[in-house]
Amino acid sequence: MTGPVIDVRDVSITLGGHRIHRGLNLSVARGEMVALIGGSGTGKSVLLREIIGLLKPQAGRIELFGQSVPDSTPEQMNALRRRLGVLFQDGALFSSLSVEDNVATPLFEHTRLPHAMCRQLARLKLDMAGLHPDAAKKRPSELSGGMRKRVALARALALDPELLFLDEPTSGLDPISARAFDVLIRLLADSLGLTVFLVTHDLDTLFSIVDRVIVLSEGRVLGSGTVAELKRIDDPWLRDYFAARAPEGETAHGN
Numbered sequence: 001m002t003g004p005v006i007d008v009r010d011v012s013i014t015l016g017g018h019r020i021h022r023g024l025n026l027s028v029a030r031g032e033m034v035a036l037i038g039g040s041g042t043g044k045s046v047l048l049r050e051i052i053g054l055l056k057p058q059a060g061r062i063e064l065f066g067q068s069v070p071d072s073t074p075e076q077m078n079a080l081r082r083r084l085g086v087l088f089q090d091g092a093l094f095s096s097l098s099v100e101d102n103v104a105t106p107l108f109e110h111t112r113l114p115h116a117m118c119r120q121l122a123r124l125k126l127d128m129a130g131l132h133p134d135a136a137k138k139r140p141s142e143l144s145g146g147m148r149k150r151v152a153l154a155r156a157l158a159l160d161p162e163l164l165f166l167d168e169p170t171s172g173l174d175p176i177s178a179r180a181f182d183v184l185i186r187l188l189a190d191s192l193g194l195t196v197f198l199v200t201h202d203l204d205t206l207f208s209i210v211d212r213v214i215v216l217s218e219g220r221v222l223g224s225g226t227v228a229e230l231k232r233i234d235d236p237w238l239r240d241y242f243a244a245r246a247p248e249g250e251t252a253h254g255n
Contacts (some may be wrong), residue, residue, distance in 0.1 A: 002253070003066055004027035004028055004029055004030075004063075004104070004165055005026060005028055005030050005032075005064065005065060005159045005162070005195045006028040006063075006064060006163070006195075006197060007027045007061075007062070007063040007064075008024060008025060008026045008027065008047075008049060008050075008051065008061075008062050009025055009060055009062075010023045010024070010025060010059065010060040010061065010063045011023070011024045011025075011034065011047075011050065011057045011059065011060030011061070011062060011195050012024070012057060012058055012059040012060055012219075013046065013050065013055070013057045013058050013059075014058060015046065019181060019219060020043040020046050020219060021047065021050075021057065021060075021219045021220075022218070022219030022220055023059075023060070023219075023220060024047070024060070024136050024219065024221060025220075025221060026214055026221050026222055026224065028032070028195060028197055029107075029195075030146075031183075031193065031194075031195055031197055032195055032196070032211050032212060033186070033189055033195075033196040033198070033209060033210050033211045033212075034196070034197050034198070034210065034211065034212045034213070034214060035199075035200050035205065035206055035210040035212070035213045036048075036197065036198070036199045036200070036213075036214050036216065037196045037201070037206070037212070037213060037214070037215055037216070037220065037241070038215055038216030038217060039197075039217070039237050041217060042216040042217060042218075042219075043219065044199045044216060045089070045167055045199060047168055047216070048165060048197075048199055049146065050062060050069075051064070051069065051076050051165070051170075051197070052069075052081070052084060052086060052233070053069045053070075053072070053080070053081070053167060057070065057117075061212075064080055064084070064163070065080070065083065065162075065163075066236065067080060078110075081165060082110055082159050082161075082163055083162050084161050084162075085155075085156035085158070085159065085161035085163070085164045085165065085211075086156055086164075086165045086166075086167075087149075087152045087153055087155075087156045087164070087165070087166045087167065087169055087170060088152070089167040089168040092152065093140040093148060093151060093152060093155075094140075095139065095140055095141060096139075096141075097111055097136065098136065098137050098139060099126065099131075099135050099136050099137070099138050099139070099140065099143070099151050100119055100122050100123060100126070100136040100137060101119070101122070102140065102151060102155055103122035103126060103151065103154045103155045103158055104118040104119050104121070104122035104158070105126050105155065105158075105224065106155065106158040106159050107121055107158055107159070109135055110159060111159075119180065121158070122136070122154070122158065123136055124192075125154040125155070125157050125158055126148070126150075126151070126154045128154065128157065128188065129150040129151070129154040129184065130150055130184055131147060131150050131154065132181075135147060135151070144177075145172050145173055145177070146173050146174075146177035146180070146181065149169065149170075149181055150174065150175075150181070150184070151183075153169075153184070153185075153188075157188070157192075160192075161194070162193075162194065162195060162197075163195045163197070164189070164194050164195070164196045164197070165196075165197050165198070166185070166196065166197070166198035166199070167198075167199045168201065168202075169181060169185065169198060170182065170200065170202045170204075170205060171201070171202075173228075175204075178204065178205075179204060179208070182202075182204065182205050182208050183208075183209070185198075185209060186208075186209040186249075195230050198210070203241070203242070203244060206227055207227060212224060212225060212226065213226070213227060213230055215228060215230060215233075215237065215238065217237065221234060223235075223238075224236070227242070233252055
């Protein structure tokens with residue numbers, strides 16, 4: 001495939017009487033790690049849900065791997081979602097299941113592998129996410145916030161996706177855990193050849209691991225580029241946003 005992995009063209013949607021997106025356009029190339037930022041209410045998580053097919057835009061076109069998401073049949077979407085991994089903001093783990101079975105659930109549902117093999121693969125994904133084998137038999141409630149994020153990441157990787165979506169992956173984590181999680185994401189993306197699209201408010205994430213940043217404002221893309229390039233945009237929200245970060249961060253990845 002030579003075209004973009006994610007292609008969003010002229011997308012518009014109104015929810016609850018509020019126009020969230022107004023002819024929004026963006027694309028993500030294979031192998032990129034792209035962060036989506038914007039003020040509260042700019043529709044970042046809405047856009048993520050539209051891209052993965054959980055919400056249908058009222059106008060425009062969304063394609064993943066060259067396939068139209070809104071026009072796909074349920075069978076086509078199931079096949080497409082096998083190529084995706086999603087880490088939702090709160091992790092969305094099943095509280096009644098063990099960590100191992102949480103990670104194995106996509107394998108149970110989308111493959112015909114024996115359950116014992118699914119659990120074995122789940123343990124492999126947990127190891128990739130940096131979790132000790134002892135965590136496998138625990139319930140999510142027995143883990144710290146950082147460990148739960150790693151379980152959710154392991155589940156997102158269960159089907160060996162080509163494209164990984166992360167919604168606020170470091171939210172609720174202390175700074176040390178957040179930075180360790182960033183390093184893990186970048187390491188996995190590089191070693192597995194993943195394309196990563198993440199929604200974040202975390203400035204440290206932008207400075208440390210992403211290749212490109214897309215800014216949403218007033219229902220459209222305000223800018224797209226490295227942090228250094230975005231800092232040249234004359235916009236009050238962007239100025240205030242980047243002012244919260246010390247200048248020494250500018251030496252990080254992608255700048």
